[in-house]
Amino acid sequence: MKKTNDLFLLELKETRSLFNKxxxxxxxxxxxxxxxxxxxxxxxxxxxxxxxxxxxxRLNSDSFKAALSLLVxxxxxxxxxxxxxxxxxxxxxxxxxxxxxxxxxxxxxxLSYSFDENKLTIQDKDKKYEFTFEDSxxxxxxxxxxxxxxxxxxxxxxxxxxxxxxxxxxxxLSDVFLQKGSIGxxxxxxxxxxxxxxxxxxxxxxxxxxxDLFQEEH
Amino acid sequence: xxxxxxxEEERRKLGLNSKPKEKEGSSxxxxxxxxxxxxxxxxxxxxxxxxxxxxxxxxxxxxxxxxIRFRIAYEEMFLFVNREEASKKSINRERxxxxxxxxxxxxIQALHKEIEEKRKSSPDFDYVLKEEKLEQDIFNERxxxxxEVPYVxxxxxxxxxxLENAIPVFLVGHLxxxxxxxxxxxxxxxxxxRNLNTALSSEMECWFKKNPKADQEKCFAHxxxxxxxxxxxxxxxxxxxxxxxGSRNLTAEDMFSEKTLKLTRAVDGKxxxxxxxxxxxxxxxxxxxxxxxxxxxxxxxxxxxxxxxxKTFSSLAISSSSAFGTTVEKIDxxxxxxxxxxxxxxxxxxxxxxxxxxxALNDILQQKPGTTAYVTGVGPVTIQPGFALIGTGNLSTxxxxxxxxxxLNPAFKSRFTTIVYDYAPQSITGSLEEQTNSDGNExxxxxxxxxxxxxxxxxxxxxxxxxxxxxxLAELGKxxxxxxxxxxxxxxxxxVPTLNESVLSIRNLFHVLDHYNHGEEEDLSMALWKxxxxxxxxxxxxxxxLSLALRYGFFPKEEGWSIEARAKGEAIQDYEDIRKVPxxxxxxxxxxxxxxxxIYLLFGEGPKRTSLPADLEKKIELSSYDDKxxxxxxxxxxxLSQVEKxxxxxxxxxxxxxxxx
Numbered sequence: 068m069k070k071t072n073d074l075f076l077l078e079l080k081e082t083r084s085l086f087n088k089x090x091x092x093x094x095x096x097x098x099x100x101x102x103x104x105x106x107x108x109x110x111x112x113x114x115x116x117x118x119x120x121x122x123x124x125r126l127n128s129d130s131f132k133a134a135l136s137l138l139v140x141x142x143x144x145x146x147x148x149x150x151x152x153x154x155x156x157x158x159x160x161x162x163x164x165x166x167x168x169x170x171x172x173x174x175x176x177x178l179s180y181s182f183d184e185n186k187l188t189i190q191d192k193d194k195k196y197e198f199t200f201e202d203s204x205x206x207x208x209x210x211x212x213x214x215x216x217x218x219x220x221x222x223x224x225x226x227x228x229x230x231x232x233x234x235x236x237x238x239x240l241s242d243v244f245l246q247k248g249s250i251g252x253x254x255x256x257x258x259x260x261x262x263x264x265x266x267x268x269x270x271x272x273x274x275x276x277x278x279d280l281f282q283e284e285h
Numbered sequence: 286x287x288x289x290x291x292x293e294e295e296r297r298k299l300g301l302n303s304k305p306k307e308k309e310g311s312s313x314x315x316x317x318x319x320x321x322x323x324x325x326x327x328x329x330x331x332x333x334x335x336x337x338x339x340x341x342x343x344x345x346x347x348x349x350x351x352x353i354r355f356r357i358a359y360e361e362m363f364l365f366v367n368r369e370e371a372s373k374k375s376i377n378r379e380r381x382x383x384x385x386x387x388x389x390x391x392x393i394q395a396l397h398k399e400i401e402e403k404r405k406s407s408p409d410f411d412y413v414l415k416e417e418k419l420e421q422d423i424f425n426e427r428x429x430x431x432x433e434v435p436y437v438x439x440x441x442x443x444x445x446x447x448l449e450n451a452i453p454v455f456l457v458g459h460l461x462x463x464x465x466x467x468x469x470x471x472x473x474x475x476x477x478x479r480n481l482n483t484a485l486s487s488e489m490e491c492w493f494k495k496n497p498k499a500d501q502e503k504c505f506a507h508x509x510x511x512x513x514x515x516x517x518x519x520x521x522x523x524x525x526x527x528x529x530x531g532s533r534n535l536t537a538e539d540m541f542s543e544k545t546l547k548l549t550r551a552v553d554g555k556x557x558x559x560x561x562x563x564x565x566x567x568x569x570x571x572x573x574x575x576x577x578x579x580x581x582x583x584x585x586x587x588x589x590x591x592x593x594x595x596k597t598f599s600s601l602a603i604s605s606s607s608a609f610g611t612t613v614e615k616i617d618x619x620x621x622x623x624x625x626x627x628x629x630x631x632x633x634x635x636x637x638x639x640x641x642x643x644x645a646l647n648d649i650l651q652q653k654p655g656t657t658a659y660v661t662g663v664g665p666v667t668i669q670p671g672f673a674l675i676g677t678g679n680l681s682t683x684x685x686x687x688x689x690x691x692x693l694n695p696a697f698k699s700r701f702t703t704i705v706y707d708y709a710p711q712s713i714t715g716s717l718e719e720q721t722n723s724d725g726n727e728x729x730x731x732x733x734x735x736x737x738x739x740x741x742x743x744x745x746x747x748x749x750x751x752x753x754x755x756x757x758l759a760e761l762g763k764x765x766x767x768x769x770x771x772x773x774x775x776x777x778x779x780x781v782p783t784l785n786e787s788v789l790s791i792r793n794l795f796h797v798l799d800h801y802n803h804g805e806e807e808d809l810s811m812a813l814w815k816x817x818x819x820x821x822x823x824x825x826x827x828x829x830x831l832s833l834a835l836r837y838g839f840f841p842k843e844e845g846w847s848i849e850a851r852a853k854g855e856a857i858q859d860y861e862d863i864r865k866v867p868x869x870x871x872x873x874x875x876x877x878x879x880x881x882x883x884i885y886l887l888f889g890e891g892p893k894r895t896s897l898p899a900d901l902e903k904k905i906e907l908s909s910y911d912d913k914x915x916x917x918x919x920x921x922x923x924x925l926s927q928v929e930k931x932x933x934x935x936x937x938x939x940x941x942x943x944x945x946x
Contacts, residue, residue, distance in 0.1 A: 076932065079928060079932055083925060086921060090918055091906065093910055093914050093918075095918070103921065103925060103928070106928050107927075110932065110935075111931075113935060114934070114935065117935060117938055120938055121934075124941060280934065281930065281931070281934075
């Protein structure tokens, strides 16, 4: 790994100096284009492979952000809002759904969860992850990418699949109480009905692509 | 390929740095205003990038400067406290220095040196310092304060140094040099600094009691946080010094304590409620003493007697309290008030006061704050810290003497630090372009400041031509001051010309500029006549000043003026003599100098920029290509730098892994 990395770096430096040299002449060679293209391809591959590592690195950093938004206020009709059609459909589905999730459930054949008091277990393929919270949990929502755990004192905890399941140390939100919810719209957005009958959403700025990564670092 | 200098010139021409003018509100009086539409000039992406780079660098420099200024203020607070402590410990209350004060002084010096070093090496730091000066000038000008050109700054420093050491100051200079104003401001600044440092140190002391474990960095962070709000609070406090206008008739009583006779009521000063209570008490005592007698009387007689007695008591009280007497009342006057309250006092035109009366000040002049001085007609008075005395006086020389001034008794004068404050420095030869030392033309800076608007821009008809004319006006002013002071550098036929009673001092120069009125109604020659020369009544003075003005390019023949060189003793030249044809004036096209242009005009150019960041250098290189090549190069550059960015992201990840391991 180290050797290929050094080689890549060397090629990058060479390409840069080739470009600088050609810049002063005002015409650019085919060689430069080929070199650059190869570098781009290789780097994209490497960055994609490293995405889980970037997510892991960012999970407990300051740049990780969670957003809570109010979508439909109590008394307003979902159909009359100017939300996106997809969101509206998901909310309608949510309004008809069960009250609360069961303390155990499965997302796919290989991914399932269970929670009891302040203990949460995620079973992913052959691996079992156990998390302990200070306070008891009363709800948990999971997708293949992330999970949201609600504690009885109103805290919301976030878990992320970064090659392995990780829990963000600090809660992402507090003073949030919900009646029911579901993960919808996309794999990381949780839609829920709060104690005051408002429809809300929680989402995070999870890095999902190489583009996100560049934008993040900008 | 473009170089940095070309880019810099383009940027300044565009005035990218000056903020766009805010649109006026829609008022009836704006209806007639036709907005002058500036031709829109397309700004190249390169120029934009260069300008935004400059803006960024200046922002950084501003933050750096602010940090150093905070450090200086922090050290000055320590110095203030340490000096106070050292002075209390010293046997005679003279300020002493000790290891602590020396240490803080050295730090302050080093910080000032740091600013100077940065100014010399960075064009941005240099600009930011100059910008700060201009903004301070505008603030002072707007608040009718002296503009702090180096000459004023130095004099203020000297006065404040004396006051801090509790040494009285005698400020002397010729008329129109602004002594009195300087004395007032220096005294006010002295008190302000005292108040500020007292407030800051007590805030820090309070905070430290609550945070005893805080280290130096934390203390400084707290200081930086609270500084501005404390500064604002102290700024709102009254720091004006007491002021006495000196005259031949001023006596010791006028300075210390005035005795007056006053008619007063006997009960004067007593509380009315107290009076009433005493009356009721006396009446109750009477009731008690005569209880048996009253009880024996029939009910209606009893009530009659009680009513009659109350009436007697109350009329006795009325008559006793309406008696009048004469008392001697002492009213504290400015010097005594200043001593008691710990404030500076200014005695203007000190050398017009009779020596016999000034002697009364002797003991006060010798004592330090915290000790007791004997005040004539009052007795011993403790001088409070903050007290300071500044006297001003006109300077009589061989050539000029001011009516009513005395020579001060040497023994009396020796108790003061004498500071001579004359006219601001200004070159008297060569045009503005020919000046090599921009710092030396302080009079010119004062004149330009007087014409600026709030944003620091300068709009003048005739543009640069008029700026040159204003420079000539400053030279003329200085030349006249030299003649007035007897420093004649202008020899004519072996004769040394001198001015007897008139001088084109800064005050008079401002009159001229106010007449000039930004060229609305008259040109500078006419303004010079109306705003100054027409009121010079001494024939020799006016004739001399007119020929001096002619030499500096005013009243030119081709514009219809005819000034004659007249020898001493010849008749005065009136308007009819110097203007034979009617005066007509057409306003030149108005040109506006941006704030940045004004800054370089007043303070000169700073160090040259010698390098730019690599990406900007590349942009400069690219700018020399045709559109197609440039687009191709920019595209390649973007792609390449994207790969480099990705690479640095990956290596940062690798670094973290290594750290974890």
